[in-house]
Amino acid sequence: MTWQTQRLPGDHPPAKSGQIGVLLINLGTPDGPDPESVKKYLKQFLSDTRVVEIPPIAWQLILRGIILNTRPQKSAKAYAKIWTDRGSPLADITSRQAEAMVGRFGDKVVVDWAMRYGNPSIESRMTALMADGCDRILIAPMYPQYCAATTATVFDEVARVLKKMRWQPALRFVPPYHDEPTFLAALADDLTRQVRALTFKPEVMLLSFHGMPQQTLEKGDPYYCHCSKTARLLREELATRPEFEGVRFETTFQSRFGPAAWLEPSTDATLMAEGDKGTKRLVVAAPGFAADCVETLEELALEGRDEFIEHGGEDYAVLDCLNTSDDGLKMIEAMLNRELSGWI
Numbered sequence: 472m473t474w475q476t477q478r479l480p481g482d483h484p485p486a487k488s489g490q491i492g493v494l495l496i497n498l499g500t501p502d503g504p505d506p507e508s509v510k511k512y513l514k515q516f517l518s519d520t521r522v523v524e525i526p527p528i529a530w531q532l533i534l535r536g537i538i539l540n541t542r543p544q545k546s547a548k549a550y551a552k553i554w555t556d557r558g559s560p561l562a563d564i565t566s567r568q569a570e571a572m573v574g575r576f577g578d579k580v581v582v583d584w585a586m587r588y589g590n591p592s593i594e595s596r597m598t599a600l601m602a603d604g605c606d607r608i609l610i611a612p613m614y615p616q617y618c619a620a621t622t623a624t625v626f627d628e629v630a631r632v633l634k635k636m637r638w639q640p641a642l643r644f645v646p647p648y649h650d651e652p653t654f655l656a657a658l659a660d661d662l663t664r665q666v667r668a669l670t671f672k673p674e675v676m677l678l679s680f681h682g683m684p685q686q687t688l689e690k691g692d693p694y695y696c697h698c699s700k701t702a703r704l705l706r707e708e709l710a711t712r713p714e715f716e717g718v719r720f721e722t723t724f725q726s727r728f729g730p731a732a733w734l735e736p737s738t739d740a741t742l743m744a745e746g747d748k749g750t751k752r753l754v755v756a757a758p759g760f761a762a763d764c765v766e767t768l769e770e771l772a773l774e775g776r777d778e779f780i781e782h783g784g785e786d787y788a789v790l791d792c793l794n795t796s797d798d799g800l801k802m803i804e805a806m807l808n809r810e811l812s813g814w815i
């Protein structure tokens with residue numbers, strides 16, 4: 472054990488200190504692929520005013536009166552298709568990313584993971600890190616592109632948890648990494664390796680990002696610009712490689728939610744339009760997701776395939792996210808190492 476046990480004056484209990492915590496955080500997921508678990512998860516997620524910016528008095532009526540009575544059944548079917556014996560892929564992959572980081576930064580550093588919505592909660596893991604003697608914590612939101620609906624809500628939740636603590640840790644947050652050379656190199660290498668392994672040569676590569684309401688962009692959220700920059704830099708790099716010779720790149724936005732206008736062009740409409748205009752071989756990458764999840768494994772890989780094939784497409788593949796690939800883990804390690812500098 473490297474932590475020190477400090478004996479404090481009076482009858483104060485012994486307290487551990489001197490350790491450094493690293494907390495990898497991704498969006499969150501239901502506890503199970505059943506409507507009840509999905510309803511509980513969606514209620515927490517969609518009640519966050521960073522995620523849905525409609526005034527809560529009106530939104531809660533719609534959410535509780537309509538959405539939570541219909542969407543959980545539909546979403547549970549999607550989750551059931553991708554659930555594994557290790558549970559939700561998003562939680563499983565995030566836990567394995569954290570596990571792979573254990574021991575890479577010396578024995579003073581404790582690495583853990585949490586989900587912003589659902590379990591394990593940020594509160595439970597931050598409390599556990601403090602109990603382990605971590606008086607410095609590096610928070611790593613696993614989102615390459617900053618969005619208030621994802622990155623800022625992590626900060627909100629960490630601040631809420633801190634507010635309840637008498638003894639707060641020193642904190643650092645990993646910044647968005649959408650244009651970092653280590654991220655782009657990891658993505659380019661990993662996608663090249665996967666394209667080389669395909670049984671067909673793609674004509675088109677879609678770079679599909681999770682969408683958000685168009686109005687959120689107009690309010691000043693940098694997410695769209697971050698996605699566009701990732702897509703441009705990645706395209707520029709891939710275009711130099713023989714595996715991508717003659718490939719046409721398109722950037723699209725998926726997972727539209729609700730009736731308002733979302734970022735365009737949408738992934739589903741683009742897949743159908745590509746099929747209609749005669750594209751036969753298409754591959755999709757999702758550079759906005761650090762880990763595969765229902766949005767990539769179900770919406771892109773299953774629904775997207777049907778959309779493309781029903782419109783005349785022949786060969787279709789969705790490439791894995793960086794997940795726990797060698798390239799992905801090297802990138803996470805480099806990013807954490809840099810952000811831990813001065814602490815280790």
Ligand SMILES: C=CC1=C(C)c2cc3[nH]c(cc4nc(cc5[nH]c(cc1n2)c(C)c5CCC(=O)O)C(CCC(=O)O)=C4C)c(C)c3C=C
Nearest residue numbers: 498499500522546561618620681683684728759764765766
């Ligand atoms: C990667 C960035 C993400 C942004 C930006 C984002 C915004 C956003 N999402 C919704 C609504 C839903 N998202 C859902 C799932 C989901 N979203 C992200 C990431 C971003 N969301 C991930 C990684 C996941 C997968 C979770 C998993 O368990 O695998 C869902 C739930 C699934 C469903 O019912 O379709 C909803 C709903 C909004 C409104 C929003 C606003 C900006």
Ligand SMILES: [Fe+2]
Nearest residue numbers: 498681726766
């Ligand atoms: Fe989402």
Ligand SMILES: [Fe+2]
Nearest residue numbers: 726765766770
């Ligand atoms: Fe979706």
